[in-house]
Amino acid sequence: MSTVVITGTQWGDEGKGKIVDYLAQQAETVVRFQGGSNAGHTVMVNGEAYKLRQLPSGILYEGTHNVIGNGVVVDPEVVLQEMEGMEKRGIDVSGIRISDRAHVVMPYHRLMDGLGDEQKGAGKVGTTKRGIGPCYMDRDDRIGIRICDLMEKETFAEKLKVNLARKNKELQALYGHEPLDYDKIFGEYQGYAERLRPYVCDTIVLVNEEIDAGRKVLFEGAQATMLDIDYGTYPYVTASHPISGGVTVGAGVPPKKIDKVVGVVKAYCTRVGEGPFPTEQLNEIGEKIRNEGHEYGVVTGRPRRTGWLDAVVVRYAGVISGIDYMAITRLDILDNFEEIKMCVGYKYKDEVLTSVPASLKIVEQCEPVYETFKGWQCDITGIRSYADLPSAAKKYLERMAEVTGIKVGIVSVGPNRDETIVVAQDIFGK
Ligand code: IMP
Numbered sequence: 001m002s003t004v005v006i007t008g009t010q011w012g013d014e015g016k017g018k019i020v021d022y023l024a025q026q027a028e029t030v031v032r033f034q035g036g037s038n039a040g041h042t043v044m045v046n047g048e049a050y051k052l053r054q055l056p057s058g059i060l061y062e063g064t065h066n067v068i069g070n071g072v073v074v075d076p077e078v079v080l081q082e083m084e085g086m087e088k089r090g091i092d093v094s095g096i097r098i099s100d101r102a103h104v105v106m107p108y109h110r111l112m113d114g115l116g117d118e119q120k121g122a123g124k125v126g127t128t129k130r131g132i133g134p135c136y137m138d139r140d141d142r143i144g145i146r147i148c149d150l151m152e153k154e155t156f157a158e159k160l161k162v163n164l165a166r167k168n169k170e171l172q173a174l175y176g177h178e179p180l181d182y183d184k185i186f187g188e189y190q191g192y193a194e195r196l197r198p199y200v201c202d203t204i205v206l207v208n209e210e211i212d213a214g215r216k217v218l219f220e221g222a223q224a225t226m227l228d229i230d231y232g233t234y235p236y237v238t239a240s241h242p243i244s245g246g247v248t249v250g251a252g253v254p255p256k257k258i259d260k261v262v263g264v265v266k267a268y269c270t271r272v273g274e275g276p277f278p279t280e281q282l283n284e285i286g287e288k289i290r291n292e293g294h295e296y297g298v299v300t301g302r303p304r305r306t307g308w309l310d311a312v313v314v315r316y317a318g319v320i321s322g323i324d325y326m327a328i329t330r331l332d333i334l335d336n337f338e339e340i341k342m343c344v345g346y347k348y349k350d351e352v353l354t355s356v357p358a359s360l361k362i363v364e365q366c367e368p369v370y371e372t373f374k375g376w377q378c379d380i381t382g383i384r385s386y387a388d389l390p391s392a393a394k395k396y397l398e399r400m401a402e403v404t405g406i407k408v409g410i411v412s413v414g415p416n417r418d419e420t421i422v423v424a425q426d427i428f429g430k
Contacts, residue, residue: 002215004023004259004261005218005247012224012272013297015412019262020058021045027218028217029217030220031069032056034223034242035072035238036105036131037054037130038223044415053082053299055082056068058218071241071251072099073102073103073104073131075104075110096199098147098200098201099201100146100203104145105132105135106160108134119174125235125274126273153193219244223240226356228246231243244261244322244323262324262410263406265326267309267328270295270305278343278363290304309400310343311343312343312353315355326404327412328408328411332379335380340373342396345369371399373399376392381419389421407423408423409424410423410424
């Protein structure tokens with residue numbers, strides 16, 4: 001058995017795409033288990049950037065199976081556009097499989113996501129407006145439309161009729177928005193259904209059979225722990241479970257079949273959208289991090305909020321997801337800093353907290369406790385072995401491992417596939 005889960009430890013955008021892509025070289029199957037087109041993974045191959053939203057990053061490897069699991073909310077328009085884009089660039093998409101149990105993002109979900117969040121005023125989450133929350137809401141309200149429903153013309157027609165009647169009432173009453181047209185949506189989605197049909201199957205059977213046959217399966221998390229609906233900075237979170245446990249409900253795989261968990265940690269912190277961010281730097285340091293790291297959203301183009309590494313958050317992610325190894329990304333972005341800081345605790349009243357409090361009021365009153373490190377101030381992108389890293393960089397990484405209680409498994413020193421230092425050779429199998 002050889003299964004690895006990749007999970008984000010911060011607020012997303014840690015560079016999971018690159019780590020998944022790197023490990024996908026060894027995997028036979030790559031599975032997405034939560035989220036939807038709110039995700040934005042950029043993978044660099046031979047100097048070319050591939051931006052992925054719904055498709056698993058394994059798509060860039062010939063011969064891999066790429067599974068969109070039942071826990072993902074599927075926007076057919078986005079998936080099909082992405083597949084077309086890949087084919088145009090000569091990438092084979094025939095190995096894609098989409099769960100018949102996954103829920104379908106509808107036009108009213110996207111519309112209500114934007115309208116609903118704006119209406120929250122100062123309390124808005126700052127969602128990606130891709131309909132993710134409203135689609136999961138319909139699932140939990142047991143009125144959602146699944147891929148298997150979309151495949152059955154009559155079932156889809158009936159469900160759409162009932163749902164649209166209700167959504168149009170809500171659109172008018174809550175937002176003064178004109179009603180959406182049934183025939184237009186029905187026609188559009190019937191077109192999607194026919195194009196998606198060859199890729200739809202029971203992915204639970206597929207993935208479990210692959211694991212049982214000893215094939216290497218990689219589970220690719222989107223978003224991250226601090227955006228998890230239960231474990232993140234609620235309510236400023238997404239609507240799914242990016243933690244490693246999300247694999248069990250989002251792909252139909254029992255916990256005992258998960259071998260290893262890799263937590264992706266950006267060497268500093270970023271966040272898009274609203275909500276607490278204890279180590280945020282609203283000053284020239286934050287600007288320097290944003291400029292050096294080109295920190296702008298893949299999906300929305302929004303400038304990301306930036307700050308120092310928060311080891312409390314990474315430690316918390318490690319506890320929840322059982323992280324075996326950290327994959328530390330974008331260490332090279334810190335190449336030109338004289339001093340680097342790391343938050344190792346939160347000072348709250350007379351205590352120093354080492355886990356993330358639930359109450360946002362308490363989080364707001366926490367003062368980060370920083371340790372300061374000397375910067376290495378040289379270009380590390382050409383380094384390929386841990387031993388060759390400057391001692392100042394090693395000190396920073398070693399302290400990170402100490403505070404979080406998680407071993408360093410991979411260090412990424414640049415966006416390209418080969419700009420990677422592998423410390424742990426046993427991530428996939430022995
Ligand atoms: P939603 O997932 O569109 O509902 O947005 C909820 C929150 O999660 C917002 O703060 C988004 O900015 C954030 N979010 C969603 N997807 C990503 C991602 O892939 N990277 C970073 N933040 C994300």
